[in-house]
Amino acid sequence: MSALNLTHSYQTNFILMGIPGMEDAHVWISIPFSTSYIISLLGNFMVLFVVWKEETLHKPMYLLICMLALTDITKSSTVVPKALCIFWFNLKGITVHGCFTQIFFLHSVSFVQSAVLMTMAFDRYVAICNPLRYATILTNARIAMLGLVGLIRSVLFILPMPLTLSRLPYCDNHFIPYMHCEHMLVAMISCGDITFNRTYSLVIPFVLMGSDLMLIALSYGLIIRAVFRISSKEAHQKAFSTCTAHICVMLMSYTPVFFISLTRRFSEGIGPHVLMILSDLYLLIPPMLNPIIYGVKTQELREKLGKYTCRR
Template sequence: MTGQDNQSGSNSTDSDPSAFFLSGIPGLEAMHLWISIPFCSVFAVALLGNCTILYVIKTEPSLHKPMYYFLAMLAIIDLFLSATTMPKSLSIFWFNSREISFTACLVQMFFLHSLLSIESAVLLAMAFDRYVAICNPLRYATILTNSLIVKIGLVALSRAVLFVVPLPFHLRRLPFCQSHVISHCFCEHMAVVKLACANTRFSNIYGIIVSLLIVGVDLMFITLSYVKILKTVLSLASKEEQLKAFGTCVSHLCAILIFYTPVVLSSIVHRFGHQVAPHIHILLANFYLLFPPMMNPIVYGVKTKQIRIRVHLLFQGKSF
């Protein structure tokens, strides 16, 4: 795709565009090749790490427990989340392949925001798992049955679809009669909304409501779970018991911070940081998509003894 083709696409006057053009990282186009190196490295680590976690959980019978089933869900989501955005981003950086069809853009947007919603729900489910394990250990096996885990997964999927589907469907009805150039590496909802030459109040308000309902509600219940966990841990007799009980939560607490901190920070900067340079917005958005899929398998691999041992044996076996 040449610069002339991009310009002609951006000046199109069609109200229903056949294609959009992703700009990559505005202001840093000359550095795209260099930027692609850390992006590609993080993507490779995320793929390797999450595939390793899934393989270890699948092949080790002792890990066939609720906690690790939720971890497997998290790994699958992170794999799909990385695959949804990174191949197109790398094609922009390496081959200047900026064009994306209107339908493909909306599909990418749907999967991107749906997967983020599902990941938030899985982190909440993992908080519930830790709550039951510490506060009701004798009932753990009877509460967290396989059927309940499946139901939790289906509810998380249903919630994501119901909340996110209206976003692309509404955008499909809007006219895009001016620029078709999206100032982003991928089809993020608000980046596409800005191009519509119509009243976008519904999209803006609905997007904020969905974000608050998903992130706000999930974080509230996660916080409540850990308040109860903390009370139970502090009621234990010895320091050793307290540390052992709370130690089982460290990996999950790290995963929560890894996921929610960049999401909240990026959302605040995107909506209120009008003086912040555009490339900072884009880099932050990429950070919250790339960082959790890379870090989650590392955190659980280092902090979870059973996984750490199995991963060590796996790679030790490959070296011979």
């Protein structure tokens, strides 16, 4: 029977419901979604273009900013185009393989982004605490290697999610009450045993993001200790100003994750459509604001962006 159910699930598409109960407002909801997505693409591609064109920006810090931009583009592009198809054309069907692919990219890119933010914290630590050795400790090749390690780590830990979902029976339930596929949302519509999925979805974020956050906290602890050993207030301000952009991006990336996780577990009195909108705004707002933050807070990047955007 399990084999028959599995076969049946692969012959039928999943149905993404969008935002149940708000179907009449789908077109209006699509306006901020599409606007944020367009701004996100323009901003992140502009950052990638400027860093690629300007040889003076071929440095570890800007390589990390490019990695962050790539994760932002990939994450939002994994979700938003399909969501807009639902809002505009009522195209709710998604193939089983397409759903599992969306889950893989959405979760793996999120953990790659966490690894990039952790590497950025290490970059700021070396820049402030060991400025004379910065060029020897952090080379472009070493940053690229760290990015590759973060990518491999994410792929290895996330790959079991779609693989285990593909082995679950789905019987006659193929309706996902959301606008994109997520690991536990798909697992919960299965008629099989999802104990492993529940455990895995709790343990992996704790292990990966938890370890990244511990290393980020360690880096900033060492930065604060080094800064307060300097007597000059002007040096204090200069040192902390170099970390402002990273701190803002980090808060925007991690805070919604914990907020959404908590509200899902303690969501009494909160409408499901509110949780859905909050979850998708998390995939839209940081990618839109990250290039703006780095464009404003990083003087060298700001000047190069102005060279291309403000010239006559």
